Amino acid sequence: MRKRRHKSPADLALAPLLTTTIESLDQEGRGVAHVDGKAIFIDGALPTEKVTFRSHRIKPSYEVANVVDVLKQSNQRVVPKCPHFGLCGGCKLQHLDFAAQVANKQRLLENDLKHIGKVKPDNMLPPIYGPTWGYRHKARLSVKYVEKKQRVLVGFNEKATRYVADMNSCEVLVPEVSALIAPLQALIVQLSIRDKLPQIELAVGEADLAYGLPVIVLILRIMGELTPSDEALLKAFADEHHVQIWTQTKGPDTIKPYYPLGSSTQVLPALQYSLPEFDLTYPFKPNEFTQVNPQINQVMIRRAMQLLAPQANEKIADFFCGIGNFTLPIARSGAQVLGLEGLANLVDRANESAALNGITNTQFGVADLFKMTPADLTALGRFDKWLVDPPRDGAFELIKSLDASNSPQRIVYVSCNPATLARDAGVLVNEKGYVLKAAGVINMFPHTSHVESIASFELI
Numbered sequence: 175m176r177k178r179r180h181k182s183p184a185d186l187a188l189a190p191l192l193t194t195t196i197e198s199l200d201q202e203g204r205g206v207a208h209v210d211g212k213a214i215f216i217d218g219a220l221p222t223e224k225v226t227f228r229s230h231r232i233k234p235s236y237e238v239a240n241v242v243d244v245l246k247q248s249n250q251r252v253v254p255k256c257p258h259f260g261l262c263g264g265c266k267l268q269h270l271d272f273a274a275q276v277a278n279k280q281r282l283l284e285n286d287l288k289h290i291g292k293v294k295p296d297n298m299l300p301p302i303y304g305p306t307w308g309y310r311h312k313a314r315l316s317v318k319y320v321e322k323k324q325r326v327l328v329g330f331n332e333k334a335t336r337y338v339a340d341m342n343s344c345e346v347l348v349p350e351v352s353a354l355i356a357p358l359q360a361l362i363v364q365l366s367i368r369d370k371l372p373q374i375e376l377a378v379g380e381a382d383l384a385y386g387l388p389v390i391v392l393i394l395r396i397m398g399e400l401t402p403s404d405e406a407l408l409k410a411f412a413d414e415h416h417v418q419i420w421t422q423t424k425g426p427d428t429i430k431p432y433y434p435l436g437s438s439t440q441v442l443p444a445l446q447y448s449l450p451e452f453d454l455t456y457p458f459k460p461n462e463f464t465q466v467n468p469q470i471n472q473v474m475i476r477r478a479m480q481l482l483a484p485q486a487n488e489k490i491a492d493f494f495c496g497i498g499n500f501t502l503p504i505a506r507s508g509a510q511v512l513g514l515e516g517l518a519n520l521v522d523r524a525n526e527s528a529a530l531n532g533i534t535n536t537q538f539g540v541a542d543l544f545k546m547t548p549a550d551l552t553a554l555g556r557f558d559k560w561l562v563d564p565p566r567d568g569a570f571e572l573i574k575s576l577d578a579s580n581s582p583q584r585i586v587y588v589s590c591n592p593a594t595l596a597r598d599a600g601v602l603v604n605e606k607g608y609v610l611k612a613a614g615v616i617n618m619f620p621h622t623s624h625v626e627s628i629a630s631f632e633l634i
Contacts, residue, residue: 196224
């Protein structure tokens with residue numbers, strides 16, 4: 175058994191060049207093969223392809239490798255649209271036909287449900303998908319001043335490294351933001367704090383009717399003092415590119431607007447998104463969680479409402495409710511809805527949105543749902559239905575807390591991690607008396623390996 179770890183380019187060149195045929199894709203979008211019984215995960219390879227590869231991480235039971243050459247191509251391989259694909263770590267699947275990307279994500283969900291949860295849905299839902307380019311409305315970009323070259327890099331990290339990719343555009347960001355990458359590089363290199371600005375977080379809201387332009391907020395992570403010259407440059411940039419600049423000097427509580435600030439006679443356009451189908455508008459702060467793909471979010475909520483089928487006489491709980499993305503559409507049915515969320519600022523925003531939209535049949539509260547107990551759950555009262563939309567860790571403690579006194583008839587579970595959905599589905603079906611009625615994927619992040627999914631459970 176080989177036991178070596180390659181850390182430098184010189185070491186990598188020593189790894190043997192091997193040939194294999196790819197069997198499938200894993201959860202990270204890598205080709206999977208087996209050589210002498212050992213699993214090899216090969217970045218850049220697609221199923222059915224014959225490739226040469228060189229390993230850069232070698233463990234007793236598996237290896238991680240990069241493609242060196244594709245000897246026989248898959249008929250699903252396409253030319254990546256982005257010139258930075260392969261270097262930038264933001265997308266991993268641009269070389270795979272879009273329909274095949276979605277099909278692969280559906281297979282991953284089915285496999286996780288089968289092998290992790292030991293469950294099978296009665297029905298596989300058709301995948302939800304939409305725009306494939308220019309969809310991303312939120313992102314966190316890294317910034318690096320390269321002193322030797324007297325230039326600044328702004329972008330995502332390189333694939334499998336902490337280095338910032340040398341890029342001047344991004345095909346998955348909304349076009350107005352992609353067009354800002356090169357101007358941001360030119361701006362930051364002129365600042366006195368060019369080496370003390372490691373990150374830019376961005377958020378895009380719906381177009382402001384007064385200007386006909388999307389509302390764009392840039393949060394600059396600043397680790398030094400701005401000079402008067404810096405301030406002038408930042409303000410000129412904001413004016414020229416019609417963006418709002420916010421700053422963050424320490425923790426999240428230091429995030430605040432910098433320029434423009436508005437006045438008693440001029441109110442700045444706020445970040446917001448809407449759900450026209452439910453006549454809802456949601457204001458949000460640039461650092462607050464919202465879905466990165468607003469078009470897909472609308473379709474996802476429509477499907478969740480179809481599966482949940484809320485009725486006016488029901489009591490419904492929305493766990494991990496965030497700013498009320500699902501809570502308020504449920505409330506439009508007339509049901510009494512309780513939304514619980516772990517972050518107080520998101521609960522504040524949910525209450526703000528409920529008031530803005532004239533919704534009075536909701537109640538929001540702060541709760542650590544990762545520490546839920548059966549007694550805590552029972553104390554909330556009995557609900558007819560649940561909607562659950564947890565982060566990647568899933569909702570294990572919440573699901574484990576179900577018993578005969580607090581189990582709803584129906585649960586709709588929205589997930590950003592098929593493995594934890596499968597784990598929790600196993601508990602619901604094999605321990606709590608539910609049937610997995612339906613499941614399917616939501617392609618919230620095209621060209622990436624990220625799998626969003628939705629599942630519906632009924633109590634027997």
